[in-house]
Amino acid sequence: MKNISKEDYLSEIYKNSDENGQVKANLIAEKLQVSNAAVTDMLKKLKREGQIKYEPYRGVELTSKGKEYAKNMVRRHRIWEVFLHQIVGLPWDKVHDEAHHLEHSGSDELINKMEEMLNFPQFDPHGDPIPSKLGIVPEQKHNVALSNLKQNQKGVVIRVNDFDNNFLIYISQIGIKLKKEIKVCEVLNFDKSILVEIDGKKNNLSRTIAENIFVEIKK
Ligand SMILES: [Zn+2]
Known part of the structure; x- marks a missing residue:
């Protein structure tokens, strides 16, 4: 049984939300490769904590608190990816797994310093947008x-x-x-x-x- 953290759930909900900010619970199960039952348990927990809005059989939606949290996790992950790719020299197929561990470590201050050192990259090595310190997400047009x-x-x-x-x-x-x-x-x-x-x-x-x-x- 895979052990998936709360942070992983929030990031995955954020990354897969549609234009209305909704995502289906079974899509989260598919992306994280866990059972629907495991997802339901976690969603109930996240709802109690005020991170998401969720009714069984309906879409999941991040609250503003949950969204802020998820965005920062995604930011941390993608800044680590740029660092690992540009500075450490890891190929783009290796950075995701490493960044996945590192995104949970280091203070926000460290992440901000790394971002500055990397000259404020807007996209990670896979072309995914990096939310700014203020939560602004660079737009990718004509994609x-x-x-x-x-x-x-x-x-x-x-x-x-x-x-x-x-x-x-x-x-x-x-x-x-x-x-x-x-x-x-x-x-x-x-x-x-x-x-x-x-x-x-x-x-x-x-x-x-x-x-x-x-x-x-x-x-
Ligand atoms: Zn990436």
Whole structure:
């Protein structure tokens, strides 16, 4: 049985909330890979503490107290990721797990100092926005999944989902990183995989891969 902290739940609710600030309990279970029963228990606890609004069978919503807390956890996590990537030199597939342990340690003052030392980065090594000290979240405009591009369209990578380290390792092996240009040569109708060109080399990307890479379309 995995031991998932309260902080992890709050961060996950924050990251997966829709435009109305709602998230379904079963999505949280799926993301954290725990049972629905475990999620229900934790949600009741978080509700008692005033961190979330929650009724069984309905969406979960962070209260302003819960949101502030979650945002700060996400901030700490992403600043650690930038530090580990830029200063320590860890590849982007290693920073998430390390940052996951480190986000719970160090005072807010230390995190603020690290942010300053890193020259106030707005995005982490996967392109996810870093909330500022005041809770302002940098906006990422024109963010489209690669799977939505049509034949002959080009995009520049601005974010990748960090849900799986092997996914990150694989896409780096074929040359995909932030700011890299990708051209869609062909969309294969039978399985919706796409043939892309990166640095003059062609590769076939599965639908799942293309759905987890986000680009800004080049005009
Ligand atoms: Zn990240």
